[in-house]
Amino acid sequence: MRGPDEKEFAELVAGRSHSLRRTAYLICGDWHQAEDLVQTALVKLYCAWGKVNRRDDLDAYLRRTLVNVCIDEKRRGWWRREWPTSAPPDVPDTSAVPVDDRDLLVSGLRRIAPGQRAVLVLRYWEDLDVEETARVLGCSTGTVKSQTARGLAALRAVVGDRTVSDTPSSADTSAMKGCS
Amino acid sequence: MKTDHEWARELFERSRQGEEPAWVADHAAVVHTGRRRNRVRAVAASASVLVTAAAVAVVAIGVGAGVGRKPPVPHPGQSVTPGPTKSAEATGPSAVLDYAGFGTFGTVNSGGKNFTLGISSTTARDTMRLLTELDPALSHIAKWTPPLPTDVRLVPDGDAMARNLSSLGATIWWTDSGIPAVTARASGTEVPTGTLILSFADAVNGSQMGTGSCAPHGASADYLLHPTLTPERHWTDTVQWSPCTKATLPDGSTLLSQTKSDGSLDVADVTRKFPGGRGQIELAWANFPFPTPDLGPDPKRVVSPNPVTVDMLVAAMSDSSLASPLASGR
Numbered sequence: 001m002r003g004p005d006e007k008e009f010a011e012l013v014a015g016r017s018h019s020l021r022r023t024a025y026l027i028c029g030d031w032h033q034a035e036d037l038v039q040t041a042l043v044k045l046y047c048a049w050g051k052v053n054r055r056d057d058l059d060a061y062l063r064r065t066l067v068n069v070c071i072d073e074k075r076r077g078w079w080r081r082e083w084p085t086s087a088p089p090d091v092p093d094t095s096a097v098p099v100d101d102r103d104l105l106v107s108g109l110r111r112i113a114p115g116q117r118a119v120l121v122l123r124y125w126e127d128l129d130v131e132e133t134a135r136v137l138g139c140s141t142g143t144v145k146s147q148t149a150r151g152l153a154a155l156r157a158v159v160g161d162r163t164v165s166d167t168p169s170s171a172d173t174s175a176m177k178g179c180s
Numbered sequence: 181m182k183t184d185h186e187w188a189r190e191l192f193e194r195s196r197q198g199e200e201p202a203w204v205a206d207h208a209a210v211v212h213t214g215r216r217r218n219r220v221r222a223v224a225a226s227a228s229v230l231v232t233a234a235a236v237a238v239v240a241i242g243v244g245a246g247v248g249r250k251p252p253v254p255h256p257g258q259s260v261t262p263g264p265t266k267s268a269e270a271t272g273p274s275a276v277l278d279y280a281g282f283g284t285f286g287t288v289n290s291g292g293k294n295f296t297l298g299i300s301s302t303t304a305r306d307t308m309r310l311l312t313e314l315d316p317a318l319s320h321i322a323k324w325t326p327p328l329p330t331d332v333r334l335v336p337d338g339d340a341m342a343r344n345l346s347s348l349g350a351t352i353w354w355t356d357s358g359i360p361a362v363t364a365r366a367s368g369t370e371v372p373t374g375t376l377i378l379s380f381a382d383a384v385n386g387s388q389m390g391t392g393s394c395a396p397h398g399a400s401a402d403y404l405l406h407p408t409l410t411p412e413r414h415w416t417d418t419v420q421w422s423p424c425t426k427a428t429l430p431d432g433s434t435l436l437s438q439t440k441s442d443g444s445l446d447v448a449d450v451t452r453k454f455p456g457g458r459g460q461i462e463l464a465w466a467n468f469p470f471p472t473p474d475l476g477p478d479p480k481r482v483v484s485p486n487p488v489t490v491d492m493l494v495a496a497m498s499d500s501s502l503a504s505p506l507a508s509g510r
Contacts, residue, residue, distance in 0.1 A: 017205035046214030102198030124192040152184035
């Protein structure tokens with residue numbers, strides 16, 4: 001299968017990689033893992049270039065692929081994951097206080113179901129409508145609506161009406177690390 | 181009070197303002213990885229095509245060479261129309277190995293111990309012709325299920341294995357219900373079972389079996405209705421054969437037939453000797469399994485009334501389309 005033009009593909013990567021990384025970060029909650037997921041999605045796009053070489057399809061394909069690789073990563077069995085053996089373990093510090101609203105949002109998203117999380121990210125971060133979200137996730141619009149409602153309720157129950165201005169700022173507080 | 185939707189909109193909008201770590205996507209690494217994956221896929225696809233082609237070739241060669249129980253190409257004029265009935269399915273030469281247990285044979289050139297028994301198309305066709313003449317629906321002749329372990333295969337006429345045969349024998353089992361032969365002959369079974377012995381012999385073996393004599397020298401000599409041990413410690417039968425009946429067929433073949441009976445036990449033997457010393461076919465029938473000489477026939481396993489008479493054997497062996505045995509391979 002013919003690959004994309006190198007210059008054309010370099011421009012595409014530069015233009016979309018950061019946006020994709022933010023989306024991936026909201027879903028997985030870890031910047032480094034988000035970068036890996038974006039790279040994986042871009043590789044998949046490169047391999048499937050002959051099928052999705054129309055401009056209109058690129059964003060939809062990348063979004064769908066990114067969500068899928070995020071979900072696949074979540075589904076990966078514990079025996080296939082990398083487990084650090086040296087201290088300290090790379091786990092989130094539950095006592096950490098969010099330093100900005102994005103951390104607050106991510107901490108809330110990490111505590112709701114993955115399906116609801118993906119729906120909320122696509123609806124409110126990517127600004128997709130119900131139909132577009134259903135196409136990306138490969139489910140019905142009814143499922144998107146119900147997952148949205150449940151996800152919003154769950155997220156609001158976790159985050160509440162807090163903002164970062166409500167939380168004490170501290171120099172030694174650290175952002176969350178690690179993926180759920 | 182904000183709705184959930186309004187609340188979420190505000191939260192996500194505020195989140196767009198946060199700081200984030202610096203990062204530059206490595207497009208060269210993406211391209212390198214993508215190319216490598218495409219190459220791997222191409223190689224895998226090529227390998228898959230090669231493996232598939234090899235498998236198809238192996239199957240094609242196997243079918244073409246008549247390996248195993250695959251049927252050879254049908255003869256011109258032979259019906260190959262598939263049908264739902266057992267008889268229609270079985271009359272093809274390929275079915276012969278299901279019904280006839282080929283096991284005894286002699287060879288012209290005995291070189292090589294690992295001899296594979298090759299049944300020529302003509303022999304297979306004639307065998308099925310005889311069996312379907314006796315049991316048109318093949319509802320009584322038992323299948324060998326599972327197949328016999330002997331290395332027997334169907335081969336085209338003229339095949340080296342078929343040409344090397346000087347004699348060939350097959351055992352066929354007959355039951356009321358046509359249950360599998362392996363079940364019928366299982367130790368301890370009480371299934372009434374008849375036995376057909378079909379023998380082909382070339383010119384040399386045929387002449388040694390006594391041209392012009394009705395005395396059976398083939399398998400039918402094994403049917404001892406009332407075994408007796410002679411002073412020379414040979415088993416013999418006190419029941420005598422009937423007088424020999426001779427007939428000449430239109431093609432010049434000689435048909436020799438005789439029978440013997442003892443109560444419900446019946447044995448019949450018909451031999452067709454082809455003219456010009458072109459060999460013979462012998463078909464023998466007993467309405468019981470092979471007895472062991474010291475015990476004699478098991479009365480529980482006698483098929484009664486006798487379903488196969490000497491007249492039926494004569495009619496089957498008189499078929500003008502039967503070829504001289506094994507000659508087609510020479």
